Amino acid sequence: xxxxxxxxxxxxxxxxxxxxxxxxxxxxxxxxxxxxxxxxxxxxxxxxxxxxxxxxxxxxxxxxxxxxxxxxxxxxxxxxxxxxxxxxxxxxxxxxxxxxxxxxxxxxxxxxxxxxxxxxxxxxxxxxxxxxxxxxxxxxxxxxxxxxxxxxxxxxxxxxxxxxxxxxxxxxxxxxxxxxxxxxxxxxxxxxxxx
Amino acid sequence: xxxxxxxxxxxxxxxxxxxxxxxxxxxxxxxxxxxxxxxxxxxxxxxxxxxxxxxxxxxxxxxxxxxxxxxxxxxxxxxxxxxxxxxxxxxxxxxxxxxxxxxxxxxxxxxxxxxxxxxxxxxxxxxxxxxxxxxxxxxxxxxxxxxxxxxxxxxxxxxxxxxxxxxxxxxxxxxxxxxxxxxxxxxxxxxxxxxxxxxxxxxxxxxxxxxxxxxxxx
Numbered sequence: 001x002x003x004x005x006x007x008x009x010x011x012x013x014x015x016x017x018x019x020x021x022x023x024x025x026x027x028x029x030x031x032x033x034x035x036x037x038x039x040x041x042x043x044x045x046x047x048x049x050x051x052x053x054x055x056x057x058x059x060x061x062x063x064x065x066x067x068x069x070x071x072x073x074x075x076x077x078x079x080x081x082x083x084x085x086x087x088x089x090x091x092x093x094x095x096x097x098x099x100x101x102x103x104x105x106x107x108x109x110x111x112x113x114x115x116x117x118x119x120x121x122x123x124x125x126x127x128x129x130x131x132x133x134x135x136x137x138x139x140x141x142x143x144x145x146x147x148x149x150x151x152x153x154x155x156x157x158x159x160x161x162x163x164x165x166x167x168x169x170x171x172x173x174x175x176x177x178x179x180x181x182x183x184x185x186x187x188x189x190x191x192x193x194x195x
Numbered sequence: 196x197x198x199x200x201x202x203x204x205x206x207x208x209x210x211x212x213x214x215x216x217x218x219x220x221x222x223x224x225x226x227x228x229x230x231x232x233x234x235x236x237x238x239x240x241x242x243x244x245x246x247x248x249x250x251x252x253x254x255x256x257x258x259x260x261x262x263x264x265x266x267x268x269x270x271x272x273x274x275x276x277x278x279x280x281x282x283x284x285x286x287x288x289x290x291x292x293x294x295x296x297x298x299x300x301x302x303x304x305x306x307x308x309x310x311x312x313x314x315x316x317x318x319x320x321x322x323x324x325x326x327x328x329x330x331x332x333x334x335x336x337x338x339x340x341x342x343x344x345x346x347x348x349x350x351x352x353x354x355x356x357x358x359x360x361x362x363x364x365x366x367x368x369x370x371x372x373x374x375x376x377x378x379x380x381x382x383x384x385x386x387x388x389x390x391x392x393x394x395x396x397x398x399x400x401x402x403x404x405x406x407x408x409x410x411x412x413x
Contacts, residue, residue, distance in 0.1 A: 012233075041316075113364075114317065
């Protein structure tokens with residue numbers, strides 16, 4: 001089974017591909033062409049808007065138990081006559097994207113005409129979950145909005161931040177168990193009288 | 196910023212040299228030692244052009260007014276893709292046109308043909324009614340619908356039902372739509388200095404090299 005659909009050969013001397021990303025938010029799914037321009041309408045009729053300011057460096061694929069994280073950033077120079085995008089996004093808050101899907105897609109293009117009348121559906125490549133939004137304001141000119149995301153296994157190989165107390169033990173095993181109340185809570189050792 | 200469209204009448208295209216062409220935007224790393232090469236097309240194709248024009252001095256001020264409205268790379272220009280290779284048009288005396296333009300009476304020659312059945316985006320052939328055209332559409336012409344230019348690669352038939360093989364047909368054409376025989380496209384400058392030439396003493400015309408790329412994110 002191939003990643004690409006039947007009828008598309010990625011080893012052709014000339015290959016057509018589009019990198020797409022869809023970002024799910026409270027207001028619905030927004031679709032972009034990563035780093036390109038133009039407007040692409042896929043087989044389902046969804047429009048993907050080209051955004052040259054958008055970049056997603058260091059996309060990682062999960063392998064060997066790593067939980068790849070990453071970010072999409074939008075770097076731009078603010079237009080004083082428009083509203084302040086950073087303020088608007090801060091007002092929306094992290095809940096706007098938290099734990100919602102960010103999906104990277106590959107659109108195979110088999111012929112030049114398929115840029116405008118696609119035959120293949122976009123292929124789902126990476127699925128990530130939104131984690132946080134960060135803003136970088138460098139000087140008076142440049143603004144960068146970074147949407148950090150994580151993959152599905154994020155944080156599974158780290159400690160669970162639970163301590164040896166009755167309440168944390170109950171949270172861990174799912175029921176109340178008072179046995180840990182006898183657990184020593186300090187390292188005091190009685191001195192030996194002889195020895 | 197909002198991008199406005201500045202209409203540039205064909206009067207302002209007194210070309211010396213034109214090279215409208217589709218930019219397919221292929222990218223490749225490098226040719227390998229054995230001469231093989233893999234090209235990746237991962238952007239939507241667009242039209243580009245670097246026309247050279249020579250304006251009479253009288254028109255230079257109005258030209259500058261048009262270009263200044265463009266505000267560098269902010270606004271887009273609706274340009275006539277006048278193409279002498281396939282459309283041999285008799286050039287009217289520019290003074291006559293210019294007087295009409297100054298009086299607000301300039302009417303641009305913009306022949307159109309009807310596309311009775313329409314076509315889907317990405318179609319490779321369309322059927323047009325050529326009876327309203329001043330002359331048959333020749334192969335290699337650029338046509339446009341709704342400011343989206345495309346190219347004719349073949350033709351068959353005549354009169355009311357001419358089948359044109361086309362390429363770069365990027366938008367759907369509705370039934371009974373009018374197709375422009377002098378192609379129009381929406382272009383943006385590649386630099387802020389585009390179209391603002393220097394002036395030379397004693398020259399009757401103002402020559403300049405322009406450079407435009409099509410605005411396709413719309």
